Amino acid sequence: MVWFETILVVVTLFTGVVWLLDKLFLARRRKARGGLLDEEPVLVDYSRAFFPVLALVLVLRSFVAEPYKIPSASMYPNLHIGDFILVNKFAYGLRLPINNQKFIPVGEPKRGDVVVFHYPGYLCRNGEQEVRSQTGDCAMPQPVNNENWIKRVIGLPGDRIGFDGSALSVNGQRVAYKPLGTYEDPKSGVPGAQLLEEGLPGRSHWMLESQDRVLPPGEWVVPAGQYFVMGDNRDNSEDGRFWGFLPETELRGKAFLIWLNCSNWFCKDGFDPSRIGTKIN
Template sequence: MKLDFALILTVLTLLCGAAWLLDRLVLARRRAAAGAESGGGGTVDFLASLFPVLAVVLVLRSFVYEPFRIPSSSMMPTLLIGDFILVNKFAYGVRLPVTNTLLFETGKPRRGDVVVFRYPGRNPAPPYDPPAGTDYIKRVVGLPGDVVEVRDNRLTINGQPVKYEGGEVYIGTGPRPAVEMSGTRRFMEELVPGRPHAILDQAPFRYNPGDGRRVVPEGHYFMMGDNRVASDDSRFWGFVPEANLAGRADVIWLNCANWACIDSFDWRRIGTVIR
């Protein structure tokens, strides 16, 4: 069962907030009447002391930036396994924690943005399918109304073929899933003129189950991972509703593939802007 950290944090903040109010409005008066300067260090005092810290964390995480760890190779070579990133929660709108209800809009995803969203699920769901609502991270390829065509991992958008350059052999390092990407080809893809980004690809397949032509519905987005040979994305489970968006991935603040090994930290990735 997936633990919802946002729900846990919200419940704890509300619980501690109730204890803080109880302490300020009721217990403080009793202490004053009794001539005591402070409480007895009980449970209410302890919970009340946590409230300011939890409230600040909840506000920052819900409305400003949320940390997120990359668990898979689906966004290689842009994002590696073990990258810790900051997700801009203000980029596309202010939403309530837990329910994800939109309070007001601040912007729209642009083609090429790297976005964290809640997995919409597929119907029917296979046995290995993660629960709907699981956090996913992919790149925005198709905007509402776009006609997206995928052929051998290459894109044509609204009738215009996307530009590709390069093709050098990629050598993966780190955890096993990353090493297994060695031998694929690294290309530069230009979804937006002047904003190229790297993808992993290989020799064209005879048949690719992700191939096809799609028209993106209003209020939805077509997402793909930069690792085109190992990404479970919109090619296979469809479009992402706007209501599922969590925020835009902005920067890498740490890389650690394995906490147990000091040499698993890649300090060079700290501060890398995600493009």
């Protein structure tokens, strides 16, 4: 959530400046006037108390790990609606908060990684229907810069990705699939879907394929500095097949752990303890 990150940065800087000004100047002036050091303004008192906590949270959230909640069914069966996950913020380089500018390169995404990113496109309206576009070639496009999405990296820069409506090919090699049975969870949005193990080169993972939905075929050549991403719930995912490529500059980090599962923030409707501690493959 970009708005939360912005507020956190602003409040941290504000409390830090107030605390520093008091330490360097205001406390000395109070003492020179004969005042007691503990007779400090309320604002200074709160700033001195909260700044270290806010600074620690900002550093951890920006450069170590960020929490994120799964809002949709696009990554079933591996990530469920209500999963709270942790995102490794240094796996793909350290980035500044708010503008996401990389200042220390560390690594690059690998095929099969589950990544969180800023949606790199526009929201267009066709009557009452919302349509997403990476280029903004529509009437009155609105930039979408405050949404974090999660998908799996399928294509790396230079890869040729093919999709024939049900199966993938990577650089001309068809990906192997192993049937694992029927997946019945109604929350997936595709009840009765086929559970498959998809053997991406160097990484295999579970995915869902609907027996009733057939998406149109396509082929994409991934440009330099960009990635092609798809959801594991293959027939119920709005991903690169519809809006294009993911620029490296929009990456937020690599998802690696489920630490809680709740249908809402306060777990009013219960939670699934079996999801806690699950590693994201």
